[in-house]
Amino acid sequence: MSTDPLKKRKTKVIRGDGGTPETKRIRGDADQDVRVYNEEVELEGRDTEQDYILYKSTCEAVAKLMAEIQDLKASGAKEGSMEVEERRRRGSVQFIALKKLNRMAHMRLKKARDQTHEAKQRVDVLHLQLQNLLYEVLHLQKEIGKCLEFRSQHEEIELVSVDEFFQEAPAEISRPHLTKEDPHQLTLARLDWELEQRKRLAEQYKSSLCTKEKILKGIEMKKEYLNSLQPGLQAIMQASLPVQEYLSMPFERVQKQAEVARHLPPPLYVLLVQASAYGQACDTNLSVSISGDVDEAKALSRPPEDSQDDESDSDAEEEQQNTKRRRATVGVQLDDKRKEMLKRHPLSLCIELNCKDASTVHLDIERVFGAYGSILHLFFYYLMNLNILTVKVKVSASADLSGAISAGELLNPESLLNCLYASDHGQETPNPANRYQFDKVGIVSFADYVAELGHPYVWVQSLGGLHFSSDSPQVEGPHSSLSASHMESTMKLLRGRLQARLALHKQFSSLEHSIVPVSNECQHLFPAKVVSRLAHWTMMSYEEFVELSFVQHVMKAGLVRNTDLFFMATVERGTARLQAAVVLNPRYPEITPLFSLSLLWKGERSGRTDDNLRAMESEVNVFRSELQGPRPGLQLLTNQMQRLCVCLDVYLETESQVCDGSEGPREFPREKMCLRTARGPNRLKPFKYNHPQGFFSHR
Structure with a gap:
């Protein structure tokens, strides 16, 4: 079958970057009509909102067609039936519309990006121009600041005041008719006057230097004369040494x-x-x-x-030796x-x-x-x-x-x-x-x-x-x-x-030999006969003192410190033995020695249990003014010991009369004259000695 010579000519459609199709004639091909489709032209005439609505309706149409195809298949429709194919074709058309909408969206995005980039470039250009202008402004401001801060060298020179300048400067330099109206000319005139003054002072300085040289030469001559006198003076001093020693003048x-x-x-x-x-x-x-x-x-x-210059060589040698030594340990360094x-x-x-x-x-x-x-x-x-x-x-x-x-x-x-x-x-x-x-x-x-x-x-x-x-x-x-x-x-x-x-040292030597030394100035403080005697005087440590039971009240009162000296004195008479713990402060005799007593006779008694022993402690510790003797009171301790012996005699001689009212046991005959043997509810004994009457009374 032959082809029809009158067959229609084929039409070729060429799509551009976008827009509507355009028809063009291609050279050398007279038999074809060419249509060019430009979507960009079409994009300019489309509305975004309408495309969005079209996109939604298309998606709904596709979903509806898919659902219908599914229903047809579910109802037994064959694969190639007309109903199914019809819906497929309609769906393909809808997919084509979706692709077109997708392209439109990408094209819009690309166009927006291009427009944004162009706007950004314009902004960058303007910003660069702004920075250049700001830099120029800053540079101009710095130059202005330098100009304002410029200080001429003449401003560092301390010039005389304007009033003083017009008073002292000659008329050919001051030129009042010109300088009073022109500040610049005034400054120049003041500088000229300063120069003249400095020239004059420089000449005075040179003349003063000449005078100084003359004076220094005179001083050197006098020094040489004085140095020549030095050997003669030394010889005189050596010769006068015996005289200095004899006259107690050790020059x-x-x-x-x-x-x-x-x-x-x-x-x-x-x-x-x-x-x-x-x-x-x-x-x-x-x-x-x-x-x-x-x-x-x-x-x-x-x-x-100076020391560094003198010892530089030795330091270098020491450094060389130190490098050879072993490194010192931390302990040695400390x-x-x-x-x-x-x-x-x-x-x-x-x-x-x-x-x-x-x-x-x-x-x-x-x-x-x-x-x-x-x-x-x-x-x-x-x-x-x-x-x-x-x-x-x-x-x-x-x-x-x-x-x-x-x-x-x-x-x-x-x-x-x-x-x-x-x-x-x-x-x-x-x-x-x-x-x-x-x-x-x-x-x-x-x-x-x-x-x-x-x-x-x-x-x-x-x-x-x-x-x-x-x-x-x-x-x-x-x-x-x-x-x-x-x-x-x-x-x-x-x-x-x-x-x-030294006084205590001498006294301790006597106390260790059971002798209580009493000077002539203090004999009137005690009766002529004291029967009780000091049996022992020993030193003890702070730890031994603390262990004594009858000194605990002194410890609690805070009257004892570990820097004090501690002694134990034992006074005896017959079967009675009195122990006295003595605390000697380093500031003796300014601080009175402190006595604490314990009596071993018919049992053990102390100042905490016996009111009379407490009264004896008061007699020894409290009445310093009676016992210190001549100033500075170096006999205070021995006088305290002697009074302690006297108080023990009174205590023992009057104790029996307090108990039974008799004349007293034969062991302690009454030898002290007492006005009253006891007084008050505590039955305190008369420990105060009255001189020159020679009797004991209560305080």
Whole structure:
């Protein structure tokens, strides 16, 4: 079958990027009509909302056709039936519509992105232009600021005031007719006047230098003349040494000491000056001397630059040796740091207090008690890194002090100066800053180093002008006024402490031999005959004292401290034995010794169970003014012991009459005259002795 020559020409449809189809004629193919479909053109005329509605309706139509096809198949329709195929064709048309809508959506998205990108580029261009403008503004502002802050060099020159300028400057420089109207011309004129003045001052300076050279030459000539006199003066001083010693005018020794004193640390220097001044003015038996390594002290006071230049070679050698050594352990490093922190200044101060200055009234007393002619040596040291002073003590007695066993602790250097002032034990450093220094090197307590370094008493710091009060801020450097205010009182306390301890030492020697020494000045305080006698006098420790049953009330009252001295005295008469526990404060005789009594006779009695024993304790402890004797009261302890013996006689001689009213047992015959043997509901005995009548009465 032949083809029909009149068959229709085929039409070719070409789709562009989008839009409606367009018909074009392709060159070389005259038989075909070409249609170009441009969806972008169509996209511009379509509405988004309408496409969205069309999309929803198309989706609903597809869903409906699918449901109908499913129903047809469920009802038994065949696969290729007309109803099913019809619905398939309609569904395919709907899918084609969906694809078109999808393309439209992508094209809209691409177009929106392109438009956004173009707008962003325009914004970036504008932002860049804005930044450029802001940078230009900032640059202009900086340039303006530099211009405003510009200072000419002439502004640093201190010119005379305008009024002074017009008064002093000549008319050819000041030019008032011009400068008063023009500030610039005024400034130039003032600068010209300043230049003229400086030229004049420079000439004066040159002339002054010439004068200075002439004066220096004259000074050098006089120095040479004075140096030529030095050998002659030294020869005269050497020749006058015997005369100085004979007249007690040691100029040579004082001069040498003054040269060494320049190398003392400030606290020791203040102590030296104040102690020397006090000795010259008030106490001729006080002497001060300096000891130690002067060369080492000079090295410490030398500036760091000089020492560094002198020891550079030795330091280099030490560094080479140290590199060869083993690395030190942590413990060794801490020990080295502790030694460095506790290092003392190479120079120390020694103050000697001589007790041979007793007055004529008390001279015999001090000779009796061994204080006359004894010397107290005080050695003061300065701990450089801790900024505190320490002291060690030594006693040079004029008599032999080895007789009394119980007096072993009286002159112990570790406790001799304890509590010179109240609560000043000298075991801890008074400088609060030292606590933080100790924490760095592992020092728990300064008390562990007191035996080696000395005691840092607060009064020692005051003598050196150091003050560490927490109430007021610490002021740098020692103060001479602080040292001067404490010097006299402290020296009196030191001399009094030595006299009291030497007196106690002599008294203890007698008490250990059962002898209660009573001086002639105190004989009137006691009757002529005292029958009770001291049997034993021994020293005991704080632990032994605490274990006694009849002293517990004293412990509870807080009247005893572990720094006190403790003794046990036993007084006997017949079968009666009285035990007295004695607490001796370091500040004796300022603080009265404390007696606690226990009587072993017809049972055991104490001051807590017997009112008369408590009255005996009062007689011994309370009435200090009657028992202290001549000042400073060095016989207080022995007078207390003698009164204790007298009170025991009264107690025993009157006890039988209180009990049964008889004349008393033969063991204790009544030898004391008493007005009344007992009084009051407590039946207290008459312990007060009345001189010169010689009888006992109640208080």
